[in-house]
Amino acid sequence: MLSAFDRERSVAPPGFSRWLIPPAALAVHLCIGQAYATSVYKNSLVKHFDASQTEIGIVFSIAIVMLGLSAAVGGTWVERNGPRKAMFVAASFWATGFLVGALGIATSQLWLLYLGYGVIGGIGLGIGYISPVSTLIKWFPDRPGLATGLAIMGFGGGALVASPLSRQLLGLYDSGYDSSVASSTASGNALVLLFLTLGIGYFVIMMFGVANIRVPAEGWKPDGWDPASVKAKPLVTTASVSAANAIKTRSFWLLWVVLFCNVTAGIGILEQASPMIQDFFREAGGKSTVAVTAAAGFVGVLSLFNMAGRFAWSSTSDLIGRKPIYMVYLGVGMVLYFLLAIAGHSATALFVLLAGVILSFYGGGFATVPAYLRDLFGTYQVGAIHGRLLTAWSAAGVAGPLIVNSFLDAQGKPGTLTAEAYRPALFTMVGVLAVGFIANLLIRPVPEQYHEPATPAEKEVAA
Structure with a gap:
């Protein structure tokens, strides 16, 4: 069947x-x-x-x-x-x-x-x-x-x-x-x-x-698009790399670290979104009953930022490139996490804005990484390579909550904490993003030894 x-x-x-x-x-x-x-x-x-x-x-x-x-x-x-x-x-x-x-x-x-x-x-x-x-x-x-x-x-x-x-x-x-x-x-x-x-x-x-769903016919390309133009962009290859070879490259594992760090930091917000806004809102002078309502609305706002970031930031990467956009995700993310730790409790609107942009980077990282893989390894087995890279998500799904909860368990019960109690966890996320930022800087084009033999069509493009 x-x-x-x-x-x-x-x-x-x-x-x-x-x-x-x-x-x-x-x-x-x-x-x-x-x-x-x-x-x-x-x-x-x-x-x-x-x-x-x-x-x-x-x-x-x-x-x-x-x-x-x-x-x-x-x-x-x-x-x-x-x-x-x-x-x-x-x-x-x-x-x-x-x-x-x-x-x-x-x-x-x-x-x-x-x-x-x-x-x-x-x-x-x-x-x-x-x-x-x-x-x-x-x-x-x-x-x-x-x-x-x-x-x-x-x-x-x-x-x-x-x-x-x-x-x-x-x-x-x-x-x-x-x-x-x-x-x-x-x-x-x-x-x-x-x-x-x-x-x-x-x-x-x-x-x-x-x-x-449909797949394009062999040799199909968009009207007016020249495959040779791909070569003009940094880190973008016209070659093909198999999934088996991709995991042998340094660039794959550096990108694994980049995704792991970006996701771990995002989950740091998602894991404690509701109690965190209650604690920060209460410290900013809000009533506890209003804080519960604000927390419910805040989770919805985060979903909007998460969703919008996946489209907006990944589309932007087509213009400025994948490596620069990850420098934004990770570099600006460090600044935002630092501001969230030291000033997020001063005003609810500031907290929501900072957390929202952080979550937009989290979503944008997920949406941009398939295109990053396509740039580095070609379209040959990009889905299989993407699947292997998503083990970083599994690892971050364990590491993110573990990091945050280990700090908060030592401080008290979420929903009753002060902004100061969250700072060790938030500052740790700054360090996590810094590791990802360095890994992204080290990504280089995949060496030719890992490329698949060129097809006649690919040789024509290269010529």
């Missing part, structure tokens, strides 16, 4: 518009972006399973670790089989993860939630995340940053859809649940119905992407 999704059956016919590809990619990324909305029902799961915050939080950590591992292991398979089959497999795993998770909630078996949403759903996350990326880059060789930004923007914005939708569904399935009350929790039955609804609904939406 899967042969219906083979690459050769998804080649675009003559006259096909490449602008139909980003919506197909968005259909997948908006769905898997739900992973950022798990906090909506976290307290309800804690109550239902009579578990700790940490025990429930592990579900998200497992999903992120599996995202990186499945992307790394499955990247070459995705390249070989094409985006249509990969997106179908991703939709199947993602939906199945919700269904198995629903079974775990219905039977009060926490391990089934780990297996479902964490392991099975996490595999769907990883395959779904990378499946449209290399296709987008091949459709938009003239503007790879814009193309990947359009799709990966959906992953950052997935929570904007999933958060209010989940609250509305929980309220529909449980009349006693009030989404406007922070302490309100939904029943186990409502959680089961929520997971079933999301699993089925997301599968249907992702199948829209499966039906509409």
Whole structure:
């Protein structure tokens, strides 16, 4: 049955518009972006399973670790089989993860939630995340940053859809649940119905992407675009590097460090977003009841910055280059983290602005890295290389919360701390970004010894 999704059956016919590809990619990324909305029902799961915050939080950590591992292991398979089959497999795993998770909630078996949403759903996350990326880059060789930004923007914005939708569904399935009350929790039955609804609904939406995705015909290029112009840009190659060779290069591992540092610093904000704004708002003179409301709105604002940064900054990278844009992410990020630590508590608006720009860099880093890989290694197996690089996300998903929580646990309970208590963690993030900044400066073009033999078409371009 899967042969219906083979690459050769998804080649675009003559006259096909490449602008139909980003919506197909968005259909997948908006769905898997739900992973950022798990906090909506976290307290309800804690109550239902009579578990700790940490025990429930592990579900998200497992999903992120599996995202990186499945992307790394499955990247070459995705390249070989094409985006249509990969997106179908991703939709199947993602939906199945919700269904198995629903079974775990219905039977009060926490391990089934780990297996479902964490392991099975996490595999769907990883395959779904990378499946449209290399296709987008091949459709938009003239503007790879814009193309990947359009799709990966959906992953950052997935929570904007999933958060209010989940609250509305929980309220529909449980009349006693009030989404406007922070302490309100939904029943186990409502959680089961929520997971079933999301699993089925997301599968249907992702199948829209499966039906509409296409790969360009051999030798296709945009009207008016000259492949020879690629050579005029620093760090951009017209050669091809395989995934196996890419991981042997110094540039790959330097970029791994860059992504790890950028993501670790971003998660430093995401991990404590709600309690941090409450603590800073209270210290700035706000009332505690207003602080809770401000925290809820602040998380939504961060999602907007995260989503907008993925498109705006990655598009900007097409103009100024990938290496310079990462110098902005990491260098300006250091300054912003420093200002957040010493002055963020002085005014709520200043705190929100600083944190928002930091999160826009976090999102921009994700959206720009596929184009950076394309510049360094070519389009040959860029999806597989991207999958291997995403192990940096898995590592950062563990390191970021660990760094922040280890500092805060020594200071007291989040939600009752002062701005001074957050400073050690924030200053540590300045150091993390500094490491990434240096790594980015050291990135150089990939040596020719790692290039694949040139095809006749590539030799013609070179000539």
